[in-house]
Amino acid sequence: MRYRVNVKDEIEQLIRESLQSAIRDGKLPDAELPFVKVEYPKDERFGDYATPIAMESARVLRKSPLEIGAILQEYVGKAPLVERVEVVKPGFINLFVSFDSLANNLSRVLAEGDGYGRTTRATPFRVNIEFVSANPTGPLNIVSARAAALGDSIANLYEATGATVDREFYVNDYGNQVTLLGRSVLCRYRELAGEAVAFPEDGYHGEYVKDIARHVREQHAAEVESLPDDEARIAYMAEKAVAYNVAGQREDLARFNVRFARWFSEKTLHESGAVERTSELLGARGVLREEEGKKLFVATAYGDEKDRVVVRDDGRPTYLLADIAYHRDKLERGYDRIIDVWGPDHHGYIARLAGAMTALGAPAGRFSILIAQQVNLIMEGEIVKMSKRLGQFSTMRELIDEIGVDVARYFFVMRSLESHLDFDLALAKRESSENPVFYLQYAHARICSIFREAEKRGVAYTPGAVDREPLQNREAVALLKLIARFPEEIVDAATQCEPHRIANYLLRFAQQYHRFYTEHRVISDDPVTTNTYLALCDAVRIVMRNGLRLLGVTAPERM
RNA sequence: GCGCCAGUAGCUCAGUCGGAUAGAGCAACAGCCUUCUAAGCUGUGGGUCACAGGUUCGAUUCCUGUCUGGCGCGCCA
Numbered sequence: 001m002r003y004r005v006n007v008k009d010e011i012e013q014l015i016r017e018s019l020q021s022a023i024r025d026g027k028l029p030d031a032e033l034p035f036v037k038v039e040y041p042k043d044e045r046f047g048d049y050a051t052p053i054a055m056e057s058a059r060v061l062r063k064s065p066l067e068i069g070a071i072l073q074e075y076v077g078k079a080p081l082v083e084r085v086e087v088v089k090p091g092f093i094n095l096f097v098s099f100d101s102l103a104n105n106l107s108r109v110l111a112e113g114d115g116y117g118r119t120t121r122a123t124p125f126r127v128n129i130e131f132v133s134a135n136p137t138g139p140l141n142i143v144s145a146r147a148a149a150l151g152d153s154i155a156n157l158y159e160a161t162g163a164t165v166d167r168e169f170y171v172n173d174y175g176n177q178v179t180l181l182g183r184s185v186l187c188r189y190r191e192l193a194g195e196a197v198a199f200p201e202d203g204y205h206g207e208y209v210k211d212i213a214r215h216v217r218e219q220h221a222a223e224v225e226s227l228p229d230d231e232a233r234i235a236y237m238a239e240k241a242v243a244y245n246v247a248g249q250r251e252d253l254a255r256f257n258v259r260f261a262r263w264f265s266e267k268t269l270h271e272s273g274a275v276e277r278t279s280e281l282l283g284a285r286g287v288l289r290e291e292e293g294k295k296l297f298v299a300t301a302y303g304d305e306k307d308r309v310v311v312r313d314d315g316r317p318t319y320l321l322a323d324i325a326y327h328r329d330k331l332e333r334g335y336d337r338i339i340d341v342w343g344p345d346h347h348g349y350i351a352r353l354a355g356a357m358t359a360l361g362a363p364a365g366r367f368s369i370l371i372a373q374q375v376n377l378i379m380e381g382e383i384v385k386m387s388k389r390l391g392q393f394s395t396m397r398e399l400i401d402e403i404g405v406d407v408a409r410y411f412f413v414m415r416s417l418e419s420h421l422d423f424d425l426a427l428a429k430r431e432s433s434e435n436p437v438f439y440l441q442y443a444h445a446r447i448c449s450i451f452r453e454a455e456k457r458g459v460a461y462t463p464g465a466v467d468r469e470p471l472q473n474r475e476a477v478a479l480l481k482l483i484a485r486f487p488e489e490i491v492d493a494a495t496q497c498e499p500h501r502i503a504n505y506l507l508r509f510a511q512q513y514h515r516f517y518t519e520h521r522v523i524s525d526d527p528v529t530t531n532t533y534l535a536l537c538d539a540v541r542i543v544m545r546n547g548l549r550l551l552g553v554t555a556p557e558r559m
Numbered sequence: 560g561c562g563c564c565a566g567u568a569g570c571u572c573a574g575u576c577g578g579a580u581a582g583a584g585c586a587a588c589a590g591c592c593u594u595c596u597a598a599g600c601u602g603u604g605g606g607u608c609a610c611a612g613g614u615u616c617g618a619u620u621c622c623u624g625u626c627u628g629g630c631g632c633g634c635c636a
Contacts, residue, residue, distance in 0.1 A: 043579075172636055296634095344629085515601095
């Protein structure tokens with residue numbers, strides 16, 4: 001096993017071993033068995049975990065699903081983890097987890113604290129995740145904000161499965177757009193000096209361009225004048241502008257609790273010769289062809305619509321070649337998994353880059369590209385256009401100012417990434433029950449309040465002294481089950497790159513806690529029950545805090 | 560024209576490699592605070608899973624086609 005066992009893995013293993021034992025004992029014929037699926041039944045009457053293995057293996061074992069189930073029942077039922085096993089109608093095997101194992105897990109949560117939910121790995125696992133990677137030509141927008149929330153949460157999830165994760169931002173500080181940015185700044189610079197200049201038609205019009213020009217004029221005017229010609233000045237302005245924009249992006253992201261291990265400059269790939277070497281390597285691998293003095297990557301061999309130019313007839317490399325060089329660099333750094341998070345406007349680009357990775361020898365499954373779909377901002381029922389000129393919520397910074405980091409981060413990960421996200425600003429701004437973020441945080445704050453009250457009343461709390469009897473009720477058991485599931489949810493969410501699962505899980509969890517709170521009084525005259533319920537609340541608080549932290553959301557002690 | 564994503568309750572969305580009577584939040588309606596936070600809880604109503612075929616013990620899920628919405632189809636980055 002890659003992961004230290006959680007309940008789900010343990011059950012899967014138990015069923016696999018039971019099948020093997022039954023075969024060894026001659027109760028089942030020896031055969032090639034399908035993968036053992038373990039799932040959460042929709043209805044709690046069907047148990048805590050269920051497997052359709054008896055139905056799926058019926059054909060190959062040449063017995064009816066019910067017969068197979070009856071045989072497995074004997075073996076599976078012996079495990080202490082399992083309270084009882086039922087074999088029902090079409091052939092499902094339903095397992096009920098024992099109360100003892102759930103209660104034991106409570107002590108584990110209290111002992112592990114902040115570490116609960118994390119799994120450890122027998123072997124090291126390294127992940128590289130590249131996200132946001134917005135052009136350094138202006139401030140970050142809302143799409144970048146979604147990518148930032150998603151990428152960082154996925155990174156957090158992987159770290160919680162014991163992986164080492166590098167968060168990376170690719171800075172496109174090379175090429176036409178950067179030159180154009182430099183020209184735009186130079187124009188504004190001249191305007192400040194009172195010169196009348198024609199602003200480039202396709203230039204960058206944002207206010208920030210003027211800010212940069214002003215900054216350069218105040219700090220570096222002498223240097224600018226000493227440059228030989230305008231070409232050199234444009235390059236100079238471009239460099240200053242990129243540095244300014246990247247610094248601004250870095251600041252916004254830090255405020256969003258997202259920190260990158262590395263800001264990888266595209267320019268360095270060109271300067272070091274890595275781009276050229278990549279072209280040679282592709283040629284040596286036989287995946288380039290020449291046409292009219294150009295070099296094309298044979299992307300059609302990897303499912304793309306057409307072959308793609310990587311070197312122009314004047315010898316200049318295209319963006320694609322630099323991107324391949326960049327990803328080759330990531331491959332050579334030896335990661336077990338390389339993940340890119342892209343915006344919706346780049347899906348047409350997937351085939352060629354993924355194809356290039358395959359051509360470079362990346363094993364299947366090592367490299368994956370996630371597309372975060374579009375974000376619509378909704379204001380009073382209307383879609384707010386995210387034009388940079390229109391709409392007051394065009395930048396990430398403005399969004400954070402408006403609704404706060406916690407709400408923004410939660411909203412961006414609460415839906416699956418491939419669904420188009422309707423971001424209701426009015427709802428996000430409302431500090432009420434309609435806003436799910438507050439619902440989760442409220443559960444945490446409520447528990448903190450109970451502990452404050454307990455301290456005020458001088459009630460002693462001993463985490464080690466948990467009595468089982470007070471936990472034998474519907475609400476407490478439901479909470480214990482969800483607490484036990486937390487580590488599994490993390491593993492699933494990480495490997496599938498689906499942080500929204502955690503958001504959904506925490507919502508169910510908070511709901512279950514609020515139910516418990518309504519039904520049971522934590523601080524009472526009975527010291528044993530009080531201590532046990534304090535321990536349960538403590539565990540809920542730990543799971544809630546750890547879960548929110550994975551999503552980059554804070555767990556307030558008061559609200 | 561081709562490609563990618565989506566279409567599930569009034570709204571926003573979950574639904575695990577194909578499983579059991581399709582779920583949640585919000586909105587609507589009816590209740591629950593002398594006691595640890597009512598930003599909470601309980602209950603009710605609400606569905607042709609876009610449509611038509613196919614695959615099989617079983618399809619919201621997989622395949623084919625049609626319709627609708629979004630996006631993309633540069634030797635820009």
